[in-house]
Amino acid sequence: MPDHGGMTPARLWIPVLAGVLTVALGIAAVIGLEWLTADRRPTVVTASQADAIADVFAENQAFAAELRRARGQYVEAAAAWEADAAWIRQWREQDAAPQPAAPNPGGQVFPGDDPQGRAFLDSIGATEVTVIFDAGPENCGYAGQEDRPRFLVVGGCYQTGYPDWLFVAWEPGIERLAWPIFVHEAMHWYQYQNSFPALLAAERAGVSHDDYEWALETDASCRAVYQHGIDRSAFDGSSSPCDITDWHDGWFVDQLAALGVRTSAPTPEEFEVSAVVRP
């Protein structure tokens, strides 16, 4: 009889079964542990969650459309204002100079102690501005007047084609009005230095030069009167009388605003469709 170390073949199943059970239990334990520690968090937004979010967007659809429209209007207005500002920057860099066409009958100097108007121009910041004493066709204020007997002509012109030039001319005998006309034209230069964006905005808004010409001329004369000591009577009977009593700095811009013209850069606040809201 063979020696089986004290264990009969019939009893061999015990260690084999024990081994199998041990392995099976081990596998079960690993699987169970993995099951217990598995990351069961969602890996994707569920349909109900996506629907809930879509509902919030849908509920605010009309408001969003209104806001998009307002944003478009603001962007358009801001772009137009910036385009005008860029155009003005280029305009200021122009150095076009007029050519004398017809000598000023009154001479080449102003009567008084500032014969070229230099001190006055410097005092208002017009350091680059020069006066041309010319009675030619580009002096719109002088050339536009009829030549009548016993009628002395004095006139000036500021035109944007020559950003740094003022035209002045007068006939001998009316020297007393040469300086007031010069100051009036210098005030036109001042208007374009300070209100040109609003004037371009007027053009965009379909408000023509004819619509605001009265205000432009009145403002130039009244600024000369109210801020630079010119006697109001100097402009009486001219094409540009100062015939108002409520002039103030900003008066001209107010007149443009009254015509529906934008007079300052667009701000988001003007276009917002709702108040500020916080929880």
Add this chain to the structure above:
Amino acid sequence: MLRARRPIMLALAFVSASVLLTACAGPDLDELETDAAAIFDTLVEAAGAVEEGTLRTLETTGPEEQSCGEQDRGTQRTFAAVGSVSVGADYAAEDALVDAVTAAIDPEVWATIDADGLAGREGAWVDESGIVATVSYESPLLVIAVFTPCLEAP
């Protein structure tokens, strides 16, 4: 010897069962709502801190209870906030707004999940307990939503 081991085996079985039951039970909906409210408040606070020149309005709703899961047998609670940008906010400001809100998501706690089906864009995250937080931006609207997990009644 076999008799001596029985109490130990029973104790081990009891402990294992307890651990298993605890793992299966999990937090209830009210507890989850409290946690969801915390992350929602954090996100809303981050959005509310963005200047008014960028984020003009911000309003919150919730928690609201919704049906979910298979055949709508489950329940989830939802917090939502909707904001709108200023007319002056440009693309860069919109991007900065979304960045400011999503920066409040702690990547140590929140794992990114697939948000392809989501309205708008930006993202969705989930925490250990299954709370889902989403930030969606579809110009000009910002939507912040936080969901508790969908729990089915026992």
